[in-house]
Amino acid sequence: MQKKWIALAIAATIPCAAFAIGGPSGAKVDYEVQGHIGEVMANPYGIAPLTAVIRDGGYTLSDVTVHIVPKQGGQPIDYKVSRTQLLTHGGIPVFGLYADYLNTVRVEYTRTDTTGKSEKFKDEYKLYAPPVYFEPAGNTMERAMPFGVDVKKVDKEFSDRLYFVNNLAEKSGVGTRAVWNNPTGGALEWNFWPQNTVIDTKGEVRWYMFANPIYDLNSLYSAGVMMGFKQNDDGLLTWGYGQRYVKYDILGREVFNRRLPLRYGDYSHSMDDAQNGHYFLRVASSNWKRSDGKNVRTVRDVIAEVDANGNVVDEFRLAEILDPYRDNVMKVLDQGAVCLNIDASQAGKTLSSEDLAKLDASDKFGDIVGTGPGRNWAHVNSVDYDPEDDSIIISSRHQSAIVKIGRDKKVKWILGSPEGWKKGWAEKVLKPVDAKGNPIKCEGSKCEGDFDWTWTQHTAFKIDEKSKGDIIYVSAFDNGDARGMEQPALPEMKYSRSVVYKIDQKKMTVEQVWEYGKERGHEWYSPVTSLTEYQADKDSVFVYSATAGANFDLSTGAFTSAPNPFINEFKWGAKEPSVEIQLKNCTGYQAWPFSVQKALSQEAK
Structure with a gap:
């Protein structure tokens, strides 16, 4: 009898949810x-x-x-x-x-x-x-997760904005365990925890990605840097990281999560969707046979086009399309900030012709600034497909050039300094003109008036809504390192710009129609990353100065804080922003306005 009561007492402690499986009450929702x-x-x-x-x-x-x-x-x-x-x-x-x-x-x-x-x-x-949670990197620059937010200005017309923010954690001890050197080279050391959020104009986080279920810093095929986020016309998100490219909806439902095709490796920066369902991936060759017979893994210099099923339908091998030995820009780059390879101890230092010559003669390959396949000679950070003439527009940081390339793999035009382009490419460099079409005088890499080229720029995007026929508009974030093909006397003289150009593709001319940032000086300067992009819904230009405001100790040669990026949005042609939000203590890559209506309100096409 005593055992029976004990059994009943134990049964009474079992949560009633157990009966959802069956039993006296039958199956039920509990x-x-x-x-x-x-x-x-x-x-x-x-x-x-x-x-x-x-x-x-x-x-x-x-x-x-x-x-x-x-x-x-x-x-x-x-x-x-x-x-x-x-x-x-x-x-x-x-x-x-x-x-x-x-x-x-x-x-x-x-x-x-x-x-x-x-x-x-x-x-x-x-x-x-629950609270926002990201994996900590374990260093002295980390503060509150994900970042502080200082909302400085939001005009009423923009008060309903939501901004997708793609940031990166600092490099961690966990993320530096993997090195890929097969056959030689590559960029797998880019391996940081992702910090992806959507914020509102009050500075509140309204969405964040808990990446751990699909991301593992210790896995070669599940790690890397999450970059190139884009909300496609169907409302879904695409991006890539390391050896993967993926598509998800905003609730986290997987559409696809794929390994890169085996011919390629080391995705970063850009994944552009085309109107026919294809994707253009900025990747690298996983095995390139150099003219000297050496096999290398290249760095950020290939664009692969894949169809909706992941089959490769075409590729753009930039070392065969551009001049991989043009070294003018590489000799004047600040070696302290070569995109995410930030080394404060090298700030202000440049490479001499002798340095590059020794490197080129060596078997040192990988994610290093140098010429030729197997080194970071191009550093392409954006790809934008133009269906009007079946071509792509790329941004090459280490050539300080925006380039349009046709399906025939021929260069259509080059927006960048004419210095260093050999025959075959020199003829493709656009000629600067003013608003009346008159030529602007330029000497070397410097031009008179308000015109300037872009320098180590990011995100060269065609503005479809403003373009017509041979007259197209292109936006870019001009980071500004090595401006004028030189380093300034003082680091504080550097500045970045958001810029829009008008290009006459028939006359091969370019006019600068809008810029912002020069007047902000060094406080707004982003040595790496960042974005400028036109927004059709509000006829505006969105800008993310993503690595501005990092504090640097000249005595120790080290950064004492993470950057403090700026989010800005401008009415078309405006000289002052309608939105300014500054993030605190975070390393930004890109950001852009997110549409919940596109994500959840529209029917599938």
Whole structure:
């Protein structure tokens, strides 16, 4: 008898959820259901903790609207949900929850049961979302995660903006365990924890990626730097990292997560989607046979075009299209900041002709500045497909050049200093003109008036909405290192610019129509990374000066803080920004306006 009571007492301590499997009460749902449909699934796919799905409960839902109630004085997020999204997620997708906060979410919908009976409901949900978490690197420059935010200015017209921010953690001891040297060269040492967020104009994080389920610094094929994020026309996110290129929706649902085709390696910087469903990936050759017979793994100098199924349909091998031995820019680069290879002890130092000659004569290959395949001679950091003439526009940092290349692999034009281009390329360099079409006088790499070339630039994008026929507009972030093909007398003299050019592809001329940043001087200077991109929805230019404001100790030759990037957005042609938000203590790569409506409201095409 005593054993029977003990058994009953033990059974009484078992949570009632156990009966959901079966037993006296039968199978049943035994978790909280707040509204008139189904249960809530928080972080449904494991990598987006500030999202949820309110399950449809077996009903058919329609006319769905979601309202994330803002904090006091905060920014509301409202969106309709498309039938596509309702069917895909089996319920109502919830995006934009505040971190470490009990959120209030209001949903309106029509519920239809299997008999065809329809009812309208307005439900209110209380949903807690966890704090933002990123893996720490374990160094002295890290502060609060993910970063501080100082909202300096937001005009009313831009107050509904959400900004996707692609930042990078500092290099960590964990991330430096892997070195790939097969056959020789490569760029696998680019291996930092990702810090990807969406912030609102109040400075609040409304989405972040918990990357750990799809990312592992200790794995050759699951690590690298997450870069090249883009919200495609279908609302989905594409990007790549290390040896992978991927596509996900904003709730974290995987569309594809693929290894690079074996012919290539070391993805970084750019993944551009074309109108036919193809993707242009900035990669490198995994095995290049040099003219001297040596096999090398190249560095950031190949663009592979893959179709929707991952088959390679074409490639642009830049060492065969451009001049990989043009070294003018490489000899004047600041060796302290060669993109993410930042070494404060080398700040202000440059390479002499003798240095480059010794390097070129050696068997030292890899992610180092030098000429020829197997070294970082091109450093392509953006690719933009132009369907008008079936060509690509690339930004080559280490040539300080923006280049358009046709499907025939011939250079159409070069936007950059004419210095150092040999016959065959020299004829393709665009000629600067003023607003009236008159030639601008230039000597070497310096031009009169308001015109300047870009220097170690990032993100050369065609502005489709402003372009027509042979007259096209191209935006870029002119980082400004080695401006004028030289280093300035003082580091504080360096500055960056956001710039827009008007190119007449028939006349082979270029006009500078807008710039910003020169007047901000060194405080706005970003030695590496960053972005400029036109936004059609508000007829604006978005800018991320992503590595501005790092503090540097000249006595020790070391950085004492991470950068403090600037987010700016300008009405077309405006001299002053409508938005200025400064992030604190973080290393930025790129950022851009994110559309929740594109992600969740539009039907699949």
